[in-house]
Amino acid sequence: MPQPAPIKSPCVKICVVDPATGWCEGCFRTMAEIGSWMRYSAAERDQVLRLLPARRKTFAATSRAEAPE
Incomplete structure (x- = not known):
């Protein structure tokens, strides 16, 4: 099988x-x-997976803006 x-x-x-x-x-x-x-x-997982690159980009931009100098 x-x-x-x-x-x-x-x-x-x-x-x-x-x-x-x-x-x-x-x-x-x-x-x-x-x-x-x-x-x-599988379709629901694929839908979430498509959202992740934008979330990663948003998080990176936000965390850099908040980082202490």
Whole structure:
């Protein structure tokens, strides 16, 4: 019997939630998205995955602006 395909995940094992955005600083998902990931359909996971590059860019711009000099 063929093995099921592994579920795609953006997790990089850096699990720290930024209080300002509510996003994990490793994968940029919300706690709700992380908690529901295994129950999401492939389409739902793909939808979240499409959001992550913009979140990463927003986070990078925000964290640089807030960094002390």
